[in-house]
Amino acid sequence: METFDYIIAWIVYLIAAVAISWLFWKFAKRVFWMDLAYVMQGTFMAVIFTPWYVLPESEVLAPAIIIFAMDIVTIETMAGIRSLVPMAMAVIFTDLIIIIGIAAYRVRKVRRLLDVKKSRRMRQHL
Numbered sequence: 001m002e003t004f005d006y007i008i009a010w011i012v013y014l015i016a017a018v019a020i021s022w023l024f025w026k027f028a029k030r031v032f033w034m035d036l037a038y039v040m041q042g043t044f045m046a047v048i049f050t051p052w053y054v055l056p057e058s059e060v061l062a063p064a065i066i067i068f069a070m071d072i073v074t075i076e077t078m079a080g081i082r083s084l085v086p087m088a089m090a091v092i093f094t095d096l097i098i099i100i101g102i103a104a105y106r107v108r109k110v111r112r113l114l115d116v117k118k119s120r121r122m123r124q125h126l
Contacts, residue, residue, distance in 0.1 A: 006060070013063060017048045035102050042098045046090040052083045064090075 024044055028037040052064035067083040 017063075021045055021048065038098050038102065039095055042094040043091050046094040047087060050087045050090040052086050056082065 021041070021044065025037070025041050028040050031037075032040065047065055048063065050064040051061040052067050054060045054062050054067060064083040064087040068080045068087070071079040071083060
């Protein structure tokens with residue numbers, strides 16, 4: 001594959017992946033609980049956008065999910081594991097960040113609510 005074709009293929013893939021991610025987000029936020037929608041969207045994006053090497057000795061990258069599928073079909077089932085490792089790490093890292101963000105948001109929300117209740121009680125006593 002020529003360099004120009006490689007760049008065009010990545011651009012087409014990224015445009016399609018962004019469009020599918022947007023559609024998935026529109027669906028997930030309507031159907032699921034919002035925090036679950038965030039986790040699902042993060043997992044989906046980690047799987048779709050994680051790149052990996054086409055061959056172990058080459059420098060050419062492709063989406064890890066495609067490498068996984070092609071290795072399973074063309075080589076053997078165990079060959080697909082080499083692309084699952086970075087994808088699994090991306091999913092774990094993404095979900096960890098999202099869960100920490102959700103927890104921080106909820107803690108801030110509860111603290112604000114408690115501060116509002118505390119200030120209302122102080123106004124009533126005055």
